[in-house]
């Protein structure tokens with residue numbers, strides 16, 4: 001199907017190459033998805049809920065708090081750590097992998113009382129459509145899918161298709177953090193993120209090696225370190 005073709009809902013056809021389903025969910029996970037996910041929505045994001053792609057009212061939804069975004073939160077460890085560390089900020093996480101979303105919802109239940117997290121259980125591109133311009137104060141991209149084969153590099157998150165709408169949704173001065181363990185992902189990030197308008201805030205490659213002071217190491221990062229790969233941390237700003 002080509003890019004200008006559409007789903008019946010009116011949604012443009014967007015190829016998604018990652019995993020959406022993993023192991024069969026247990027009953028508790030199904031309950032989290034059914035009971036908690038609707039309450040945690042950032043607003044109407046899907047094409048079925050919002051066919052006219054009206055922009056979300058983030059001020060009404062989050063009471064005027066600064067809003068941060070985490071793309072591809074996996075099981076949500078970093079997302080929840082940030083929400084706990086910064087109660088004065090609201091964080092929207094998006095993640096299409098249902099098993100990851102279910103783990104994150106279980107974690108949110110166990111922590112209890114977190115009122116500054118919202119979850120879009122889907123593709124970041126659908127969320128970008130409905131985020132108002134200059135509405136986000138910070139964005140995180142932690143260990144995006146590496147797509148190691150050269151012919152798959154266009155599937156990486158750090159391509160114009162994702163970076164341009166992300167840039168539009170961030171406020172001037174907002175920070176965009178990227179962590180990856182794949183050297184070629186660093187190369188593509190350093191090429192494509194500045195091309196989308198962001199400025200890299202580092203001065204030398206040394207700056208890649210130090211995590212942010214409020215960083216929370218994810219499951220994916222721990223595995224990468226165990227397997228001998230080196231984390232890289234890159235900070236950009238929208239000017």
Ligand SMILES: C[S@@+](CC[C@H](N)C(=O)[O-])C[C@H]1O[C@@H](n2cnc3c(N)ncnc32)[C@H](O)[C@@H]1O
Nearest residue numbers: 072073074095097123124142143144145218220
């Ligand atoms: C390698 S995992 C890392 C997960 C987590 N950030 C961590 O560090 O453990 C990458 C995640 O990005 C998600 N992802 C891929 N494409 C995405 C998209 N277009 N929008 C949102 N999430 C996406 C995948 O489903 C996957 O869970």
